[in-house]
Amino acid sequence: MIVLGIETTCDETAAAIVRDGRRVLADTVASQHDLHAAFGGVVPELASRAHSERILPVLKQTLAHAGTALQSVHAIAVANTPGLIGPLLVGVAAAKALAWTLQRPLIPVHHVHAHLYAPLLDTEIQHRDIYPAIGLAVSGGHTALYRLDGPLDLTRLGATIDDAIGEAFDKVAAILELGHPGGPAVEQLARSGDPNAHDFPVARLSTTSLDFSFSGLKTAVLYAARGTPSNRGTQTAFPKHPSSLSQQKRADLCAAFQHAAVRAVTLKLNRALDLQTPQRPRAILAGGGVVANQALRDAIDRQAQERGIPLLLPQKRYCIDNAAMIAALGSVGLHAGLDREQHIAATPTSRA
Numbered sequence: 001m002i003v004l005g006i007e008t009t010c011d012e013t014a015a016a017i018v019r020d021g022r023r024v025l026a027d028t029v030a031s032q033h034d035l036h037a038a039f040g041g042v043v044p045e046l047a048s049r050a051h052s053e054r055i056l057p058v059l060k061q062t063l064a065h066a067g068t069a070l071q072s073v074h075a076i077a078v079a080n081t082p083g084l085i086g087p088l089l090v091g092v093a094a095a096k097a098l099a100w101t102l103q104r105p106l107i108p109v110h111h112v113h114a115h116l117y118a119p120l121l122d123t124e125i126q127h128r129d130i131y132p133a134i135g136l137a138v139s140g141g142h143t144a145l146y147r148l149d150g151p152l153d154l155t156r157l158g159a160t161i162d163d164a165i166g167e168a169f170d171k172v173a174a175i176l177e178l179g180h181p182g183g184p185a186v187e188q189l190a191r192s193g194d195p196n197a198h199d200f201p202v203a204r205l206s207t208t209s210l211d212f213s214f215s216g217l218k219t220a221v222l223y224a225a226r227g228t229p230s231n232r233g234t235q236t237a238f239p240k241h242p243s244s245l246s247q248q249k250r251a252d253l254c255a256a257f258q259h260a261a262v263r264a265v266t267l268k269l270n271r272a273l274d275l276q277t278p279q280r281p282r283a284i285l286a287g288g289g290v291v292a293n294q295a296l297r298d299a300i301d302r303q304a305q306e307r308g309i310p311l312l313l314p315q316k317r318y319c320i321d322n323a324a325m326i327a328a329l330g331s332v333g334l335h336a337g338l339d340r341e342q343h344i345a346a347t348p349t350s351r352a
């Protein structure tokens, strides 16, 4: 069975062909990083336009790479929530047009849930061996913990109450003028820094909370980099300009920030693993752009080993937004009878 996946929730126009739910035959990601770099973040209107321009070339290239004729596609899966409304509409419209013309099933896929299915891509892992599982989704738009009783049966245990972890990486990169997106740049510079150079805050919230908070950490990095501002609001004036920071100072800030961010994740993951449930989780599943970070991968790997629970991480290329994870979870949805004819909506927010 061949499923075509489409992903346009944010700033990546992506399509993929996945066979039998797992084998990735082609996976194309057209990133818009250059387009948004000058603005230090994703500009929704620019993203929508770029998706409209790129969606057909990306689909054509994906089919060509896979050596698959459009007629051989059995179903279309599309990420329809959560995301930016303009970008979502482009992907959903393309998916509907294809499903209608080819007369194929159309399957809506939850973007964040798909990140937690990415570890299964190109593997033969059986669902019965990993569920129930604890899921950790860490990306530019989301930071959440889940209990998964199946790939489509998720209960959110906690989520960020302010910034997402990836957003914090991006903001730290912006403070230090390292470019956008910042995650990879911060990770790179952190390698030559001292994680103990600053004692940045790790938000615990209440003693049992499984929620996250990264805004205090981000502000602590800002003040450490630029000094405490003399005024507030539009009058804010910092004593130091980022250009005055030495390369070593920047590296230390990156390393200490990354250390605190990773610590916040392992702390909450530990709490989730401590939850008393009738059935002990069989695995930890992690996904999202920040799982590309080697320090985070190593930390949760150590944690999983200490607790004697298998950890499933996606290959690095399947951490960032891609359509292979959409096609794969779409295949599960198809088997579960979740295909819709044309009745799917692009929905920007989701509490699921």
Ligand code: KG4
Pocket (backbone or CB within 6 Å): 010, 138, 139, 140, 141, 142, 165, 166, 167, 169, 170, 181, 182, 183, 184, 187, 288, 289, 290, 291, 292, 293, 294, 319, 320, 321
């Ligand atoms: O999953 P993703 O592609 O998009 C969303 O669903 O949000 O995640 C993108 C986020 C960005 O914030 C980016 O800076 C972060 O993932 N990221 C990283 C790394 N690579 C990407 N953060 C830390 N270290 C990395 N190596």
Ligand code: ZN
Pocket (backbone or CB within 6 Å): 111, 115, 139, 140, 288, 289, 320, 321
């Ligand atoms: Zn994502």
